[in-house]
Amino acid sequence: MQMHEVMFAAWLGAWAVVAASAAVLWLRPSPKPHVRLHVRLLWLPVAAACAGVMAGRSGVLVGPWRADALGWLMALYVAALGGVIQHFSVRYLHGDRAYPRYFSLLTWTTGAAALTWMSDDLRLLALCWALMSLGLVGLVALKREWAPARAVAVSMAKRFSLGVLAVAAAAVWLGMAGGSWRLPAALAHARALPGWEREALCGLLLVAALIQAGQWPFQRWLLESAVTPTPVSAVMHAGLVNAGGLLLARMSPLFNVGGTLPHMALLLLAWLSVLIGTGISLVHVDYKRQLVASTMAQMGLMLVQCALSAYGAAVVHLVFHGLFKATLFLRSGSVVPRPQRQWGLAAAPSARWFAVAAAMGAATAVLYWAVTPQEPARWLSAMFLGAGAALAWRYLSALKEGRWLGFAVLAALAALAELARTGLAGLVRAALAPAQAPPVVPAVAAGLLAAGAVTLWALAVSPTSQAFVRLYLWLIHLGEPRRAAIEPHPRYLAAYAEEAGLG
Structure with missing residues (x-):
């Protein structure tokens, strides 16, 4: 077997293990320690998919399956997402009558989602x-x-x-x-x-x-x-x-x-x-x-x-x-008000701030579009990114303190997001x-x-x-x-x- 076929077989085997664990939870409701073991097993398909993303970028046919870049990316994304959410659910759903069956169905549903994008038939x-x-x-x-x-x-x-x-x-x-x-x-x-x-x-x-x-x-x-x-x-x-x-x-x-x-x-x-x-x-x-x-x-x-x-x-x-x-x-509970120090708010922004926000948004959009204007719908992404930059600058203007630090953090995050976007786009383009x-x-x-x-x-x-x-x-x-x-x-x-x- 070639390396790509071995990696795909390992990925299928990992999902088979967690699917069997989910079946045990469904048929014989288990105490909390068994649920924790099941959640730990979910990281097996994550590791296999991560290896596939790094090494299996070309489309490889294995029976009725096709392991290409898009399939491996979705396999990693779905498995990692499912693992994090089920880890969160261990405490969140504790006490529910259907407690173990939530983990079983979550596992089978995310597994089916991952297999969908590996299908060549x-x-x-x-x-x-x-x-x-x-x-x-x-x-x-x-x-x-x-x-x-x-x-x-x-x-x-x-x-x-x-x-x-x-x-x-x-x-x-x-x-x-x-x-x-x-x-x-x-x-x-x-x-x-x-x-x-x-x-x-x-x-x-x-x-x-x-x-x-x-x-x-x-x-x-x-x-x-x-x-x-x-x-x-x-x-x-x-x-x-x-x-x-x-x-x-x-x-x-x-x-x-x-x-x-x-x-x-x-x-x-x-x-x-x-x-x-x-x-x-x-x-x-x-x-x-x-x-x-x-x-x-x-x-x-x-x-x-x-x-x-x-x-x-x-x-x-x-x-x-x-x-x-x-x-x-998963962080929705953080919207509940807590007795803690709040950022100081400035007075309503002046017309100058609105003009600066519009200029910042326009400059961001033009710069983003100029990088690769030949990409399909690049102008659409540039327009929305520019609108987001203008809105962020508009809200930063309401802070008395930390305004420029917030701007620097947003700029750094935007740069990291663009690097991640470029990497993902290159991964799935083939x-x-x-x-x-x-x-x-x-x-x-x-x-x-x-x-x-x-x-x-x-x-x-x-x-x-x-x-x-x-x-x-x-x-x-x-x-x-x-x-x-x-x-x-x-x-x-x-x-x-x-x-x-x-x-």
């Missing part, structure tokens, strides 16, 4: 996609004695079933039409398909990606997922909603020949999701709901990058967003087919950005207008869960007390 990819979706629904349904959790699990099951059917139909269609179940061969044959078939296949994949990413009009399951325990929310928002963008990246050769319609449909729906998600996160005061809505917006941006054929940028985006969002969920969006798509994207900016400015300068009030109330209503997904009084706790003789 269309049937295997569809199967792993279905197992990943089933595991996510199962995690929500574990608290079945709570009515809102049951309602949300049913809602997720309906939408994910549609996504699974779409992926399965696309896989069977591609395999039958291309005469091969191998992913590269089937995608290469897609060029010879009639135009309506290519667009129909792209449509099926778009439906699956939009459902998985919680995009409009399928966003309801994501907005109601706040009922899940924090560790489940972390793995959901950091590792599983990203699968929609990865699916489109894997299938990028099909979209290259799919015509303008799939790109335009994805761009419009994703941009609408960005606006809705951002609006909901701004008007709601519940911290977890704000995080959920921001995930909807960030996944929309990732899909906008896919619509512009910037798949490498989308993969880097989902990795950074996942790490950031997992940290926010695994992604070259792609170019139809010329009309970037033009429409620029028009949407300009129209959105003008509209938001017009609403911001007149916060008492009827249009602003209507939009504000509509966003609040849109972000609220259904009646079945909330419970004013936790009745299941009373049922626990009655069973224990405490009622």
Whole structure:
């Protein structure tokens, strides 16, 4: 066996060990020490994937699997994320009735997610996609004695079933039409398909990606997922909603020949999701709901990058967003006020500070774009980075002390982030087919950005207008869960007390 095959076999063996450990936890609920042992075993696939990232950058076929740069990166990302979250869950979920089964389902779900991106067989990819979706629904349904959790699990099951059917139909269609179940061969044959078939296949994949990413009009399951325990929310928002963008990246050769319609449909729906998600996160005061809505917006941006054929940028985006969002969920307790020293705040910033912030943002955007202007959708990344720099400088101006230290820290972190982005982009570039969006798509994207900016400015300068009030109330209503997904009084706790003789 070659070295790459040995490394892949070691990675599969590591996942087999942790899957067997998860089965023991499921069948024979174990005390806390056994859970801790299981969590330690999770670092075996992390170590194997890390070795694969460092040494296995070229695509290697091992049976129905393909170990390429993108697959190894996702394997490392998913395994490390799952290990950290389950380590956090050892204490967080302690005392829950389904305590060991959370670890079992978390392990199987993250394992299915990792295997999905190592699949070279269309049937295997569809199967792993279905197992990943089933595991996510199962995690929500574990608290079945709570009515809102049951309602949300049913809602997720309906939408994910549609996504699974779409992926399965696309896989069977591609395999039958291309005469091969191998992913590269089937995608290469897609060029010879009639135009309506290519667009129909792209449509099926778009439906699956939009459902998985919680995009409009399928966003309801994501907005109601706040009922899940924090560790489940972390793995959901950091590792599983990203699968929609990865699916489109894997299938990028099909979209290259799919015509303008799939790109335009994805761009419009994703941009609408960005606006809705951002609006909901701004008007709601519940911290977890704000995080959920921001995930909807960030996944929309990732899909906008896919619509512009910037798949490498989308993969880097989902990795950074996942790490950031997992940290926010696991650190959500830090938003509780504590009696500690606060930074001193200065008076309201003057007009000069606004001008300086705008200049800083513009300079950052131009500098970022000038480095490699030929990269797909580089201008889009430059615009958002410039807006972020301007906003950061605007908030730094409110500090009486530490202002310049904060600026230096932000500049250093930005430089490190760009180095990490460049490294990740170089890692996945070889695994992604070259792609170019139809010329009309970037033009429409620029028009949407300009129209959105003008509209938001017009609403911001007149916060008492009827249009602003209507939009504000509509966003609040849109972000609220259904009646079945909330419970004013936790009745299941009373049922626990009655069973224990405490009622």
